[in-house]
Amino acid sequence: MNYIQNLVLDNYDLTNEKLENILSAACPKNIDFADLYFQYTNSEGWQLEDGIVKSGSSNIDSGVGIRSVAGDKSGFAYSNNFNYENLISAANTSKCIVKSGQSRAIQLGNSQNIRKLYNSVSPLDFKTDDIKVKFLKDIDKYVRDKDDRVEQVIVSLAGTYDSILILNTDGIKAFDDRPLVRFSIMVILKVGDRRERGSSGGGGRYSYDEIIDTKFAYEFADEAIRQAAVNLQAEDGKAGSMTVVLGPGWPGVLLHEAIGHGLEGDFNRKKTSAFSDLIGKQVASSQCTIVDDGTISKRRGSLSVDDEGCETKCNTLIENGILKGYMQDKINAKLMNVSPTGNGRRESYACLPMPRMTNTFMLPGEFNPNEIIESVKDGIYAVNFSGGQVDITNGQFVFTASEAYLIENGKVTKPIKGMTLIGNGPEVLKKVSMVGNDLKLDDGVGTCGKDGQSVPVGVGQPTLKIDEITVGGTQV
Amino acid sequence: MSSNGNNILIYKDRLEGIYKDLNKKYSHEFNLSVSNGYTVTSRSSEVENIEYHEDMALNITVYNNFKKGNASTNNLSSENIIKTIEKAENISQNTQADDCQGLPESNFTEKQWDNLGIYYPKDLEVENVIEMTKDCEAEAFKADKRISNSEGSTFSFSKNSHMILNTNGAYGAYDSTDYSLSCIALAEENKLMERDYWYSSSRDFKKLEEGSSIGKKAAERVLSRLGARTLKTQVCPVLFSPEMSASIISNFLSAINGSAIYKKSSFLLDKVNEKIFPDFVNIREEPLLVNGPATRPYDSEGVLTENKNIVDNGILKTYLLDTYSSRKLKMDCTGNGVLTNITMNSSEPLVSDIISTLKNGIYITDMMGSGANTLTGDYSRGAFGYLVENGEIQYPVTEITVASNLSQMFQNIVALGDDIDLRNRIRTGSLLIDNITIGGTN
Numbered sequence: 071m072n073y074i075q076n077l078v079l080d081n082y083d084l085t086n087e088k089l090e091n092i093l094s095a096a097c098p099k100n101i102d103f104a105d106l107y108f109q110y111t112n113s114e115g116w117q118l119e120d121g122i123v124k125s126g127s128s129n130i131d132s133g134v135g136i137r138s139v140a141g142d143k144s145g146f147a148y149s150n151n152f153n154y155e156n157l158i159s160a161a162n163t164s165k166c167i168v169k170s171g172q173s174r175a176i177q178l179g180n181s182q183n184i185r186k187l188y189n190s191v192s193p194l195d196f197k198t199d200d201i202k203v204k205f206l207k208d209i210d211k212y213v214r215d216k217d218d219r220v221e222q223v224i225v226s227l228a229g230t231y232d233s234i235l236i237l238n239t240d241g242i243k244a245f246d247d248r249p250l251v252r253f254s255i256m257v258i259l260k261v262g263d264r265r266e267r268g269s270s271g272g273g274g275r276y277s278y279d280e281i282i283d284t285k286f287a288y289e290f291a292d293e294a295i296r297q298a299a300v301n302l303q304a305e306d307g308k309a310g311s312m313t314v315v316l317g318p319g320w321p322g323v324l325l326h327e328a329i330g331h332g333l334e335g336d337f338n339r340k341k342t343s344a345f346s347d348l349i350g351k352q353v354a355s356s357q358c359t360i361v362d363d364g365t366i367s368k369r370r371g372s373l374s375v376d377d378e379g380c381e382t383k384c385n386t387l388i389e390n391g392i393l394k395g396y397m398q399d400k401i402n403a404k405l406m407n408v409s410p411t412g413n414g415r416r417e418s419y420a421c422l423p424m425p426r427m428t429n430t431f432m433l434p435g436e437f438n439p440n441e442i443i444e445s446v447k448d449g450i451y452a453v454n455f456s457g458g459q460v461d462i463t464n465g466q467f468v469f470t471a472s473e474a475y476l477i478e479n480g481k482v483t484k485p486i487k488g489m490t491l492i493g494n495g496p497e498v499l500k501k502v503s504m505v506g507n508d509l510k511l512d513d514g515v516g517t518c519g520k521d522g523q524s525v526p527v528g529v530g531q532p533t534l535k536i537d538e539i540t541v542g543g544t545q546v
Numbered sequence: 547m548s549s550n551g552n553n554i555l556i557y558k559d560r561l562e563g564i565y566k567d568l569n570k571k572y573s574h575e576f577n578l579s580v581s582n583g584y585t586v587t588s589r590s591s592e593v594e595n596i597e598y599h600e601d602m603a604l605n606i607t608v609y610n611n612f613k614k615g616n617a618s619t620n621n622l623s624s625e626n627i628i629k630t631i632e633k634a635e636n637i638s639q640n641t642q643a644d645d646c647q648g649l650p651e652s653n654f655t656e657k658q659w660d661n662l663g664i665y666y667p668k669d670l671e672v673e674n675v676i677e678m679t680k681d682c683e684a685e686a687f688k689a690d691k692r693i694s695n696s697e698g699s700t701f702s703f704s705k706n707s708h709m710i711l712n713t714n715g716a717y718g719a720y721d722s723t724d725y726s727l728s729c730i731a732l733a734e735e736n737k738l739m740e741r742d743y744w745y746s747s748s749r750d751f752k753k754l755e756e757g758s759s760i761g762k763k764a765a766e767r768v769l770s771r772l773g774a775r776t777l778k779t780q781v782c783p784v785l786f787s788p789e790m791s792a793s794i795i796s797n798f799l800s801a802i803n804g805s806a807i808y809k810k811s812s813f814l815l816d817k818v819n820e821k822i823f824p825d826f827v828n829i830r831e832e833p834l835l836v837n838g839p840a841t842r843p844y845d846s847e848g849v850l851t852e853n854k855n856i857v858d859n860g861i862l863k864t865y866l867l868d869t870y871s872s873r874k875l876k877m878d879c880t881g882n883g884v885l886t887n888i889t890m891n892s893s894e895p896l897v898s899d900i901i902s903t904l905k906n907g908i909y910i911t912d913m914m915g916s917g918a919n920t921l922t923g924d925y926s927r928g929a930f931g932y933l934v935e936n937g938e939i940q941y942p943v944t945e946i947t948v949a950s951n952l953s954q955m956f957q958n959i960v961a962l963g964d965d966i967d968l969r970n971r972i973r974t975g976s977l978l979i980d981n982i983t984i985g986g987t988n
Contacts, residue, residue, distance in 0.1 A: 120809070122642040123641050126616065126637040126638075126640065128618070128633050129619070130630070132621065144594070144595045144597075145595075148598075166672070167593070199639075258809075258811055309984070310779040310987070311986070340697070456916055457916045459915050459928075463732055463740060464738065464771075464944070466944060468928030487922075487924055489926040490914075490928050492945055494945060540945055540946065540947060540986060541985060542917065542947025543949060543983070544926070544950060
């Protein structure tokens with residue numbers, strides 16, 4: 071069901087004519103464009119710690135964001151109240167970005183038929199609460215039975231059903247219903263006085279049954295135990311510049327930080343990115359082809375339409391090392407005279423949309439992963455990461471490894487403690503000398519922050535080798 | 547641009563009306579926050595965005611024989627509040643019992659608070675706010691011709707009301723305001739760009755730093771970044787700026803939070819009454835500071851907040867405990883369902899010229915990434931700063947890492963500067979810490 075149609079439009083008697091009037095109020099003659107973003111989000115979370123499911127939570131957040139755009143200026147207001155009068159008043163606030171002119175008539179089209187990348191079914195309706203609680207208890211028991219070094223297990227299950235309607239002065243009327251579920255597990259193992267953590271999890275735009283009725287969660291539980299056990303053995307690593315091999319999948323956070331943010335349209339229109347004016351230039355080694363693909367069915371970072379009603383696409387950012395294009399929302403695309411790329415996203419109705427990533431990954435190369443490791447005499451093999459950050463202006467980025475090993479004479483040897491890697495975005499991908507044939511996408515846990523707004527994203531990559539990057543160990 | 551008050555007392559009446567009829571089998575807690583305001587950004591001498599916000603959040607916690615349920619909503623109609631209560635009650639049917647769970651029994655607030663020195667509403671005209679942001683940005687551009695671009699100047703205002711009610715008789719309400727003005731400047735030299743920012747924030751509009759001064763500082767900061775070089779890998783003393791020092795102290799505060807302790811996920815487990823810092827270090831919580839960025843009279847459960855010494859002469863005196871974690875650990879609740887204002891102090895005089903005390907080492911003013919592990923204390927982050935030789939800044943350094951272990955870093959604090967950052971909820975000056983590994987070139 072679509073919450074917006076049933077709980078909002080019908081309930082508050084918001085007819086097409088009234089919606090047209092609200093848009094019209096937000097878009098007088100000297101405003102170029104206005105849009106309305108209706109949202110009704112129902113979310114819940116269940117968490118187990120210390121062996122018991124202590125608490126569950128449920129949240130409903132709903133409202134309408136109203137934006138008025140003139141050139142590169144945006145006026146914005148929102149309302150938590152769906153009464154027609156409140157929405158007209160918010161529209162009048164939004165248009166104050168420019169001195170008001172006469173209002174003009176807006177005609178809405180029929181609602182669009184959009185390509186569906188996920189089912190319009192609320193995951194929250196799928197399993198009863200007692201099943202979710204039992205599931206978390208089963209996982210906890212499984213972990214505690216499996217390893218007697220377990221000191222703590224924290225398991226959580228979260229689901230969201232996000233129902234939206236986008237209306238704009240181009241006549242667009244697009245509904246989208248977005249399910250999103252996530253399973254997470256953190257295990258602490260203890261030996262003597264030493265405690266170490268392993269974390270894992272996954273999810274996507276589907277229902278709880280794909281987590282609860284499968285082996286999925288048990289595999290993540292095994293993975294969390296394995297990581298914690300590896301970290302119990304980890305020794306202090308070295309500091310300095312060295313060769314690093316990154317494993318497939320989640321280490322793709324490299325791409326998200328090193329180039330992804332720098333290729334967002336707003337920064338490039340304003341020329342504040344280290345990648346500004348580099349279209350057509352070599353920014354990575356010729357083995358690197360990188361895409362941002364919002365169209366993969368059921369993935370965490372995918373959207374049937376973006377938050378401005380544009381269909382998402384698979385956009386090639388870098389092809390054989392050459393920079394091909396930026397990720398755009400409507401405003402920045404228009405100001406840069408290119409087409410929108412389906413990357414206009416917002417955290418909620420209460421925030422302005424911006425160009426954001428969806429699922430960002432590198433396509434596979436020709437090398438066998440073993441070949442890549444064997445080629446390294448002295449270096450680091452990093453397979454799990456806990457996050458990253460970038461300064462898009464000077465290109466400096468970091469990402470923090472949570473599971474890493476030494477490579478000695480072509481072999482993976484001792485585990486080393488987690489550490490931060492730092493590099494320069496436009497330079498680091500030129501140092502990618504081998505790309506593996508083992509492309510893997512992450513398991514569906516990524517969240518990206520920009521200007522205080524969080525959105526779910528995906529990353530991925532094959533195994534790859536960076537000839538030189540600075541590594542933050544403690545030993546010199 | 548006039549604010550029309552948040553009228554939180556309307557909701558008090560509504561909630562009291564509802565909770566008379568609640569099922570007495572449960573105990574209930576209602577946490578309400580209402581906030582309204584706006585954000586104005588100007589860039590390239592023109593207004594870029596004006597965003598108005600108006601937020602409401604009602605969070606309802608219920609306890610049902612030691613079982614807990616939680617539900618929240620932003621729709622405050624009576625009908626919807628009742629639905630939300632039912633939802634929280636339903637959740638509590640399915641969660642498991644834990645006899646440490648429940649409302650606080652005592653020491654909770656029973657009044658409305660005025661005169662906390664954090665509520666200074668002021669009607670500002672939007673035109674004046676736009677001019678203020680334009681002037682702020684203009685001052686950055688005026689500073690130097692290498693200031694090539696900007697991300698603009700932003701002013702934001704919000705007026706907030708908070709209320710708590712629970713069925714044990716706690717009631718508290720207070721208002722606050724927040725104003726801030728910031729500027730992000732970009733500078734370019736030899737085709738390389740840098741960015742940096744400066745900001746001022748206050749509860750009282752009158753105490754905000756002048757826009758011209760903010761723009762000028764943003765420009766000075768970004769200009770000083772131009773021409774950054776890398777460094778050789780080394781172990782040396784590091785001076786952390788007040789902002790970076792606050793982030794290190796926040797890692798300490800996370801590690802002594804009750805929830806990290808009872809989950810056994812902290813490197814400071816079983817360390818109360820042990821020496822964590824050198825003798826001269828004192829860390830104190832002051833919840834009721836006038837104009838304090840985190841001032842509040844009661845915590846998220848309605849327990850009264852109080853002044854306390856967290857670290858006394860280097861010794862950890864207490865964990866930070868809410869009702870649940872205090873029962874779990876069999877300690878006294880410290881009213882730390884939230885953390886308020888923290889002050890880092892020294893029993894020795896604060897150092898006024900701390901860069902000369904550093905003498906030879908690195909002065910770190912920016913760090914990136916999430917490399918502080920509060921389970922093990924392992925610390926590794928990306929950094930930007932300046933090489934200091936003979937007590938003087940030589941040149942900016944970039945693409946380096948800072949690594950150590952938080953336990954060692956705390957013990958290795960050598961001096962505390964007097965350059966205290968009053969904008970931050972953690973009030974500290976620069977910290978000089980010995981024996982840090984800097985990763986750079988070979």
